[in-house]
Amino acid sequence: MLRNRPTRRTDPLDAIEPPPRADVVIGVVSVTVLVMLLGALSDSPVWLLGLLVFLPGTASALCTVRQTAFVAVWTMLVVIVTVLVRPGDGISWLDRILMVLLTFALGAASVYACHRRTRREHEMLRLRSTAAAMQRHILRPMPLLTDDVLVDGLYEPVQEDRLVGGDIYDVVVSPWGTRVLIGDVQGKGLPAVGAAFAVIGAFREAAHREPTLTALVDALDASVVRHNSYAAQTGDDERFVTALILNVDAHAEAQAINCGHVPMQLLHNATVVTPVFGSGVPLGLAELSAEPATVDWFTFPPGATLLLTTDGLTETRAADGTFYPVTERLSERVTLSPTELPQALYDDARSFAGEGSHHDDVAILSVRRSPFR
Incomplete structure (x- = not known):
């Protein structure tokens, strides 16, 4: 849907x-x-x-x-x-x-x-x-409803000096549950979009093929490595991609792997909790790490909402250099529906930063268990 x-x-x-x-x-x-x-x-x-x-x-x-x-x-x-x-x-x-x-x-x-x-x-x-229009069409429109989750949110590429960004997201229904990706490519502009397309394409293909999240992350890492090898041949810079990958099925617990990305927030019973996960290296840098990516399990009860963001929200600054207090502002909006929450946070962050401030690309997703479960 x-x-x-x-x-x-x-x-x-x-x-x-x-x-x-x-x-x-x-x-x-x-x-x-x-x-x-x-x-x-x-x-x-x-x-x-x-x-x-x-x-x-x-x-x-x-x-x-x-x-x-x-x-x-x-x-x-x-x-x-x-x-x-x-x-x-x-x-x-x-x-x-x-x-x-x-x-x-x-x-x-x-x-x-x-x-x-x-x-x-x-x-x-x-x-x-043209690149921004291509990116808009490749990123799936929201909300997205599967048998497991309802995903809503927004994506706003910066529109001042650059019209194209590197924030990505996607949702894929696999034989092992619904898999959700949110990521942020290092850098901005057209080269960053090329890396973003590579990751999204690999995610849509590997999410149906790989039964485990670790194998899925390995496939995504390999896609970034391949993209970097092509970029090096044309003289472009190599890039890495921070990413957070979720797997939600009918069980009470969900799975996640954090590849150097912004931690997610769990909203349940009017409280905001940041699940403590081990954070691996960004995609494209796995060969530099001695530890492989590991899966974290966490309780995702009915009625709870997961908030996934890129650093365009967490690194928003006011005129005095103060960072946007995501957890504090989120605690004030726990009663909002998953559909209303992303836009409310985005508007509040813009107001916090002021109209004259620079705004990075922003992607905000809310993930709630499907009401049909």
């Missing part, structure tokens, strides 16, 4: 927000008036026209191509008119002609530079938007 959660749809080109036309006109006219006023007070308006040369260059870094062209043409007209109406300032006609030619050359260069900048920004944003 699948149901799509409404998500924010943003055009990637909306990330490019040039100043309004009115602001550009007001700014250019204001600078021109200021320069002319200073020129009148100093009785050397022609020399001070050199200050206007910087206007097109500034516009090329902030404005659209049309706005930059407007600024360049405006500057050119002001320089020509001033040079023609003020011939008696002790400046030779050769210098005046050179000033006009320099203004024209700098204006044309500014328009060209603006064109190159905007085209590069559009291409990069389209590329990142």
